[in-house]
Amino acid sequence: MLLQILIQGFLLSGLYALIAVGFTLIFGIGRILNLAHGSYLMAGGYAFFWIGQIIGLPKIIGVALAVFLGAGMGIAIYRLIVRPLKGDRIAVEIATLILAVILQAAIVLIFGSSSKIPHPLVPGVVRIADTPIAWSILVATCASWIILLSLYAFIRLSHTGRAMQAVSMDPKGAAICGIDSNRIDIIVWSISGGLGALAGVFFAGYTQLSPSMWVTPLIISVAVVIVGGIGSIMGTLAVAHIIGFMEVIVTTLIAPELRGVFTMGLIIVALLFRPRGLFGREEI
Amino acid sequence: MTIALGISDLGKRFGGLVAIDGLSLAIDDGESVGLIGPNGAGKTTIIGLIMGELRPDSGRIDLFGKDISPLGVAERIRCGISRTWQIPRPFANLSVIENIRIGSMPDSLRGMIFDRSDPIRERELAMSVGLAKNDLERKASDLAMGDLRKLEMARTLAAGARILLLDEVFAGLTVGEIDHIAAVIQNLRSRGITFLIVSHDLPALAPLIDRAVAIDRGRVIAEGPLDDILDHPDVRDSYLGR
Amino acid sequence: MDIGRHHLALWAIAAAGLFVLPSLVGSGILRTLILANYLAIFAISWDVLSGRTGYISFGQPFLIGIGAYTTAILTKRFDVPMEISIPAAVLVTMVGGLIVLLPALRLRGSYFALVTLALMELCYQLVQVIRPDITGGTRGMSGLPTLTRGASNGYYLSTGLMLTIALTAWMLMRTRLGLALSAIGMDEGAVQGAGLSPTRLKSFAFLASAFIAGLGGAFYTHYLGSIAPRALFDITFLFTILAAALIGGSGTVIGPILGAFFLTFLLEWLRPLLPGAERYFVYGLVALLLYMYQPAGILAIIERVRVRLFGDSRSG
Numbered sequence: 001m002l003l004q005i006l007i008q009g010f011l012l013s014g015l016y017a018l019i020a021v022g023f024t025l026i027f028g029i030g031r032i033l034n035l036a037h038g039s040y041l042m043a044g045g046y047a048f049f050w051i052g053q054i055i056g057l058p059k060i061i062g063v064a065l066a067v068f069l070g071a072g073m074g075i076a077i078y079r080l081i082v083r084p085l086k087g088d089r090i091a092v093e094i095a096t097l098i099l100a101v102i103l104q105a106a107i108v109l110i111f112g113s114s115s116k117i118p119h120p121l122v123p124g125v126v127r128i129a130d131t132p133i134a135w136s137i138l139v140a141t142c143a144s145w146i147i148l149l150s151l152y153a154f155i156r157l158s159h160t161g162r163a164m165q166a167v168s169m170d171p172k173g174a175a176i177c178g179i180d181s182n183r184i185d186i187i188v189w190s191i192s193g194g195l196g197a198l199a200g201v202f203f204a205g206y207t208q209l210s211p212s213m214w215v216t217p218l219i220i221s222v223a224v225v226i227v228g229g230i231g232s233i234m235g236t237l238a239v240a241h242i243i244g245f246m247e248v249i250v251t252t253l254i255a256p257e258l259r260g261v262f263t264m265g266l267i268i269v270a271l272l273f274r275p276r277g278l279f280g281r282e283e284i
Numbered sequence: 285m286t287i288a289l290g291i292s293d294l295g296k297r298f299g300g301l302v303a304i305d306g307l308s309l310a311i312d313d314g315e316s317v318g319l320i321g322p323n324g325a326g327k328t329t330i331i332g333l334i335m336g337e338l339r340p341d342s343g344r345i346d347l348f349g350k351d352i353s354p355l356g357v358a359e360r361i362r363c364g365i366s367r368t369w370q371i372p373r374p375f376a377n378l379s380v381i382e383n384i385r386i387g388s389m390p391d392s393l394r395g396m397i398f399d400r401s402d403p404i405r406e407r408e409l410a411m412s413v414g415l416a417k418n419d420l421e422r423k424a425s426d427l428a429m430g431d432l433r434k435l436e437m438a439r440t441l442a443a444g445a446r447i448l449l450l451d452e453v454f455a456g457l458t459v460g461e462i463d464h465i466a467a468v469i470q471n472l473r474s475r476g477i478t479f480l481i482v483s484h485d486l487p488a489l490a491p492l493i494d495r496a497v498a499i500d501r502g503r504v505i506a507e508g509p510l511d512d513i514l515d516h517p518d519v520r521d522s523y524l525g526r
Numbered sequence: 527m528d529i530g531r532h533h534l535a536l537w538a539i540a541a542a543g544l545f546v547l548p549s550l551v552g553s554g555i556l557r558t559l560i561l562a563n564y565l566a567i568f569a570i571s572w573d574v575l576s577g578r579t580g581y582i583s584f585g586q587p588f589l590i591g592i593g594a595y596t597t598a599i600l601t602k603r604f605d606v607p608m609e610i611s612i613p614a615a616v617l618v619t620m621v622g623g624l625i626v627l628l629p630a631l632r633l634r635g636s637y638f639a640l641v642t643l644a645l646m647e648l649c650y651q652l653v654q655v656i657r658p659d660i661t662g663g664t665r666g667m668s669g670l671p672t673l674t675r676g677a678s679n680g681y682y683l684s685t686g687l688m689l690t691i692a693l694t695a696w697m698l699m700r701t702r703l704g705l706a707l708s709a710i711g712m713d714e715g716a717v718q719g720a721g722l723s724p725t726r727l728k729s730f731a732f733l734a735s736a737f738i739a740g741l742g743g744a745f746y747t748h749y750l751g752s753i754a755p756r757a758l759f760d761i762t763f764l765f766t767i768l769a770a771a772l773i774g775g776s777g778t779v780i781g782p783i784l785g786a787f788f789l790t791f792l793l794e795w796l797r798p799l800l801p802g803a804e805r806y807f808v809y810g811l812v813a814l815l816l817y818m819y820q821p822a823g824i825l826a827i828i829e830r831v832r833v834r835l836f837g838d839s840r841s842g
Contacts, residue, residue, distance in 0.1 A: 033636050084818060089636045090582050094768065095817060097584070101765045102810035109804045215761060219647060222640055257655045264648035271641050272629055335719075361721035373716040375709045386709050387720040389702050393730055396703040443721035 003129050005248055011133065013244025014141035015206070016220055017148055017237045019199040022074075022192030023221035024228070024236045029168045029188050032089055036077060036096040037196055037221050038214030039103040040070045044197025045204035045213065046107060049118040059121060066197040074193025075186055082189075100214055107211040116209040121201065140202035147195065152233045164188060216260075223263050227270045286348065288313040288447055288478045289334070289365070294343035296333060296502075303329045304340070305502035311447075313348075316469075316479040318493035318510060320486065322522050326502040327482045328370065331449045334480075335367050336360050347447070358391055366445035370452040372432040374424035381420045383435055384409050387442030406442070413438045413468050430461030434468060447478040454485040462488050486510065498522070544685055548678035556677040562790035563684035564746045569770035569782030570695055571738035577776035578704070579731045580711030581630050585642025586767050588649050589626070589736050591758040593619040593743030595653070598667050598753045603660055608671060608748060616740040623736025630728055634714075643764075650759035666754035673748045680749055687745055688783070691738055696779040698734075707731055708777065762806065769813035775823030784824050789813075 023037045044066035051062030081099065085091045120136035127133070155161035166174040167184045175181055196217075203217060220243065228239035243266065247259040289311040296304040303326050311317050319327050332338040334345055336357045344353050347363050355363070375383050384406045389396055410420055413434040419427070424435060433453060440448060450469075454462050462485070469492050473479065483489045489496075489510070496510040500522035506513040513519055548556055572586045596618040600611035629641040653661045661667075674680045698704060706727055709717050714724050747753050757763065766789065774785025789809065796805040820827060 033640065081818070090580075090639065091817075091821075093636050093639055094582065094772070095814060097761070098765060098769065098810055098814045098817065101762060102807055102814060104762075105804055105807035105810060109807055215647070219644070222644070226637070226640065255655070257651070260651045261648060261655065264644045264651065267644040268629075268641055268648070271633060271637055337715075356723070357718045358721050358723040361719070366721070367719065369716075369719075373713050373719065375712045375716065377712060378705070378709065382705055385702060386706060386717065386722070389706060389720075389722060391722050391726070393703060393726065396706060397698065397701045399702075401702055439720055 001252070004131050005245075005252055007128060007131050007133070008252070009241070009245040009248040011137055011141045012248055013241040014144040015137075015199065015202055016224070016244045017240035018140075018144035018195060019203065019217045020221040020224035020240055021148060021151065021233060021236050022194075022196045022199075024225050024232070025188050025192050027225050028232065029164065029185065030082075030087060030171075032082060032087070033093050033222070033225070034077065034082075034096050034192070035093055035218060036073075036100045036103065037192070038216070038218030039100050040073060040193050040196025041200030041203050041217045042103065042107060042209075042211070042214040043073060044070050044200030045118065045209050046111060046116075047197070048201045048204065049111075049116055049209055052119055053116075059119070063121075063198070063201055066201050067194045070197025070200070071190035071194035073197075074189040074191075077193070078185060078189040100218070104211045104214065111209075111211075113211055118204045118209060120205055134205070136202075136205045140205060143202070144199075147198070148233060148237060151191070151195075155233065160184070160187060219260070219263060219267075223267050223270075226267050286313045287311070287346070288315070288348060289480070290346035290349075291330075291334070292344055292346075294330070294333060294345070295341045296329060296338060297341055303502050304333065306343070307499065307502060307504060308343075309497060309504065311478060311480060314473075314476050314478055315495075316473055316481065316493045318489045318496040319480055319482045319499065320484075320489070320496055320510075321499040321505075325500045325522070327499065328451055329502075330499075331367055331451050331480075331482065334360075334365065334449060361443050361445070362391060364444055364446040365449070366440035366443055366447070367449040368433065368436040368440060368451060368453065370455055372429070372436050374427070374432055374435055376425040377423060379421050379423055380410060380415060380427070380435055381406055383424050384438050384442050387439035409438045409442050412441070412471070414464055428461070429456045430458070430464055433457070433461075433465055437468065437472075441472075441477075445477070447480070448472070450479065450481045450483075452482055452484065454483050454488050466492060486514070548681055553677035556681045558790055558794045560677070560680050560684045560749065562787045563681075563688040564742055564749070565766065565770055565790055566688050566783040566786035567691055567738060567742035567746075568767045569774070569786050570691060570779060571735050571742060572767050573771045573776050573779070573782045574695060574699075574738060575731050575735035577771060577778070577782075578699070578707040578711055579728060581634075581728070581731075582636075582639040583626065583642045583735075584639045584764055584768075585626055585645045586735075586739060587759050587763045588642065588646040589619050589622050589739035590743035590746075591646075591649055591653075591755075592622040593740030594747040594753055594758060595661065596740075597744040598670055598747050599660055601671050601748075602667055602669070608673065612741075612744045612748070615744040616737060619740025619743065620733050620736045622740075623732045626736070627729060627732040630732065631725065646759050646764065650755055653755045653759070661755075662753070664755065666752065666757075668752035670747060670751045670753065672751045673745065684745070684749065687741070691741070692779055692783060695734075695738070699779060703727075703730070711777075765806075765810070765813075769809070769817075772821075773813055773816050773823055775825030778825060781823050781825045784828075788824060 019041065022040065023034060026032055026034050047066040047069050048062035051057045051065055052059050077096065077099065081095045082092055085095060120134060122135040122139050124135045125132050126135055126138060155164055163174065163179045163184050166177065166179055167181050171181055207213060223243055224236055224239045227242065228235045243263060246262055246266065250259050250262050287310050291307060291309040294304050294307045307330065321327055329338065333340050336355060344351055346352065347365055352360050352363060375386060385401050388406060390399065415431060415434050415438065419431065427435065453465060457465065466488060469479065481489060481492060493510065495508055496513055497504055498506040498513050498519045505518040505522060506516040568586060568590060572583060576582045593615045596615035597611040600606040600614060601608060626642055626645065630638055633641065654664050674683050706717065706722055710724055710727055717724050770785035770789050771782040773788060774783065775781025792812065793805055793809060796808055800808065816823065
């Protein structure tokens with residue numbers, strides 16, 4: 001039982017971290033909450049499904065298309081919504097929420113309202129310590145970790161990454177140093193969208209594809225930002241594990257229906273008692 | 285003479301930083317006092333503490349002999365003390381007269397709903413700080429800095445302020461506007477309003493005050509006529525740095 | 527004044543028009559009007575809080591749902607008559623309003639909106655898990671008593687309710703209280719600096735908003751005769767309310783009403799062209815474009831047209 005919770009917890013948390021990392025990046029760089037973040041996952045999941053099961057091309061093309069689609073959406077949201085609203089955070093929140101509803105309707109328009117079950121990324125089941133685990137989930141978690149660590153390295157070591165850090169600490173100061181913050185914003189928004197869509201491909205393996213599938217990952221991302229109070233990658237990983245493990249523990253020990261209740265409760269409690277989050281405010 | 289505002293042994297720290305360090309100060313009714321000191325001396329913090337926006341760690345504050353330490357901000361304002369901000373904070377989308385109306389409202393829902401506003405008094409208040417008649421219906425966001433400072437003073441007077449705390453009242457003003465504001469302050473002084481004025485603009489400040497208090501690192505380092513304390517060695521040191 | 531008599535006549539014509547409408551149009555249009563009336567009530571309830579004080583609530587469905595569920599449970603499970611259950615529902619919703627107020631005392635802006643969103647989702651999950659024998663679980667409840675029979679009575683009831691609420695809200699917002707609430711939305715610290723207690727003003731706005739939401743939610747439930755959690759605690763429902771208020775013009779009373787009627791009828795006209803949930807696609811696009819490029823809403827567009835046609839001669 002304990003071992004099972006540990007394995008499940010780590011698997012789920014890795015995915016949660018990938019789901020939330022794009023959301024926290026955006027929050028970190030402009031303190032902006034993009035409520036259409038869940039839509040990247042939906043778009044990614046459906047793009048993967050479309051390539052693999054409707055067109056019939058290899059899955060890897062589906063993954064690639066999902067990432068490009070997500071990145072494009074990220075840039076589009078930045079250019080068409082965030083920039084025109086000039087960083088009015090509340091207006092961005094309202095506009096992205098409306099956008100999420102539009103995209104949900106668009107999915108119904110294209111694919112219909114019934115749920116779809118995508119083929120697993122990698123078929124088959126592996127047994128680890130008597131627990132059956134789908135290969136696709138194991139692959140998803142490993143991929144999440146690899147991506148998150150490389151993203152961390154990118155931000156710490158590359159020139160662009162350091163510019164991102166600078167913008168997140170002090171946009172004006174960064175501008176004085178000759179950093180084109182517009183370019184940085186576009187890079188961050190496309191990374192955020194691409195990773196979100198990729199997470200959607202993995203996430204679809206956990207649940208199913210449905211037009212309302214964007215809500216759960218959005219709530220998870222919100223929880224990560226609120227509970228962590230941060231835009232950092234390591235913080236995202238840490239809080240994703242808190243939430244992931246909490247959900248697994250609630251599901252196995254109390255009742256599966258309550259997992260969402262606890263996540264929501266965590267958001268509310270965190271905001272009321274630690275409005276700045278567990279780790280306070282930090283840069284990327 | 286009654287003491288309008290009495291501050292005794294006030295202390296406030298932010299984390300490890302001691303912002304106000306056992307500061308005492310008394311202002312007589314109808315007096316005008318200038319508060320000067322280098323950047324970071326604690327001038328704005330004192331105003332925040334007097335108004336109750338910040339909670340002091342020690343000390344007490346009396347208004348006309350009454351301890352106001354336990355009161356909240358709105359209650360203190362009802363006791364007759366009010367402030368303006370270094371950067372004016374008008375209600376940008378409301379007209380000048382509506383801004384003043386907010387200040388003159390009773391702090392009760394019933395009063396706000398059922399009592400009528402007093403347009404004559406609102407108008408008089410606007411005139412008394414030198415706002416032009418045809419500015420009254422303009423949106424506050426359209427006003428120039430000097431008019432915003434006037435508007436803020438009118439709003440505090442509307443709330444019944446007898447003691448005004450002005451924070452950097454000349455900041456961001458043109459020379460002409462400084463003269464205007466100075467005239468308004470002189471006019472209010474002649475009507476018995478008590479002032480505590482924070483300013484870096486010493487030439488502009490000099491004619492408006494009866495005496496000055498110089499502070500540094502949260503402590504009073506000199507008190508007296510402005511010319512005298514500017515010669516005070518501690519004051520010179522604090523401005524020039526050691 | 528001349529203007530006064532002129533206005534009075536206009537109001538009388540409008541009232542008479544509203545009264546004879548059911549005998550002129552079919553019951554299909556009447557049902558659409560009923561929906562528009564309830565949406566207008568919900569949008570006013572959102573606007574009293576968010577349009578004025580600037581505390582953007584994503585949790586209005588939470589309040590409406592509390593009202594709806596309270597009266598549904600009381601009438602269905604405990605056989606309480608509606609005369610008692612509806613006032614009880616309003617009271618319980620106001621308690622819910624206090625729950626929303628709590629975070630507003632500590633948080634501002636975008637975080638506050640998120641808590642209210644979390645509250646709504648939390649309610650959706652809780653309703654399904656806690657005592658499904660009482661709440662009806664995922665499927666909700668049906669066969670609730672209804673207040674009226676037939677479309678025309680439903681139309682009279684909903685129109686009367688909507689107009690009463692709108693008129694009360696309008697008169698209240700014209701007083702200095704309305705001014706003070708708008709001031710909160712601009713600079714809460716300066717309201718305090720003007721000697722007014724922001725907490726008291728916010729409490730009023732939240733309770734008034736909850737009152738309207740509870741009243742609307744309860745009547746709406748007894749109009750539908752059924753209740754379903756996914757239709758209430760739902761982002762699409764939230765979106766509809768928000769869109770109505772924002773499109774019409776928030777910070778006013780007439781704006782949300784205009785928005786509600788515009789959106790409801792838009793939705794109806796799209797029905798033959800785009801059956802099913804796809805309508806929300808067009809609906810959402812209109813809402814988003816208007817929000818992005820005309821944040822003051824339809825009301826501002828009408829005003830601009832009026833000024834262009836008749837010149838800028840406001841009579842007050």
